[in-house]
Amino acid sequence: MIRADQGDTVKVHYTGRLADGTVFDASPTDRPLHFIIGRKEVIPGFEQAVIGMYQGGKKTATIAPEQAYGPHRPELVEEIKRSLLPADLTLEPGRQLEVDPAEGQKFVVMVKAVGEEMVTLDANHPLAGRELIFDIELLEVTKGGAPKNAH
Template sequence: MIRADQGDTIKVKYTGRLDDGTVFDASPEDRPLKFIVGRGEVIPGFEEAVIGMYQGGRKTASVSPDKAYGPRREDLIEKVERSMLPDDVPLQVGRQLEVTPAEGPKFTVMVTGVDDETVTLDGNHPLAGRNLTFEIELLEVKKDPKDKPAPPTMN
C-alpha cells in the first residue's frame, strides 16, 4: 500500500463543511484536487490530514482556524466614506472588491455593510475563525522521485 508523505504528488476528492453542516467547498467529481504535499498549496490542516493516509483510504478531518484561514481579525474590518470609492463600483453587501493600496500588494475585501454615507469593508478571509471539517478520499499517491532507491552502480 502506498502512503502519502512530504514531497508526494497526490490526488484527492474532498468535501468541506462548516460546523452546521453547510458545504463550503468540494472537489468537482471529474477533477480531483492535485497538489504536492509540503509545498503549502493547500491550508496546513488539510495537508496534515492527508499525510499518513494510504492510497484508496478515506477519512474525516477537523481543522481548527489556526490550521486553516486564521482567526477573524477586527483590525481588518473598516468603515470608509462612500466618497472614497469610485462612483461606478456597485456597493452591495456580499460583493467582493479588489483594493489596490498606494503601497503593497492588491487584496480582496468583502462589502459587509452599506448606508448613505459609509461602506463597511472586511478584509478577513470568508472562512477565517471557522472550524472546518473535510471528508477526504485519497485517490492517488505519486512518490517523490528523490525517494526512489538509487540504481545499482557497476564497479
C-alpha cells in the same frame, strides 16, 4: 498499501463544509485536486489530514482556524466613507471588491455593511475564524514525484 507522506504527490477528492453543514468548496468529480505534501500548496490542516492516509482511504478531518485561514482579525475590518469609493460602484453586503492602494499591492475585501454615508469592508479571508470540516478521499499517492497522469 501506499501511505501518503512528506514529498509525495497526492490526488484527492474532497468536500469542505462548515459546522452547520454549508458546503464551501468541493473538488469537481472529473478533476481531483493534485498537490505535493510539504510544498504548502494547500492549507496546513488539510495537508496534515492527508499525511498518513492510505491510497483508497477516506476520512473526515476537522481543521481549526489556526491551521486553515487564521483567526478573524478585527483590525482588518474598516468603516470608510462611501464618498471615497467610485460613485458607479454597486455596493451590497457579500460582494467582493478588489482594492488597489497606492502601494500597488492588490487585495480583495468583502463588503460587510452599506449605510447612507459609510461602508464596512472586511479584508479577512471569508473563512477566517471558521472551523472547517473536510471529507477526504485519497485516490492516488506517487512517492516523491508527480503522478504519471498529472494534468
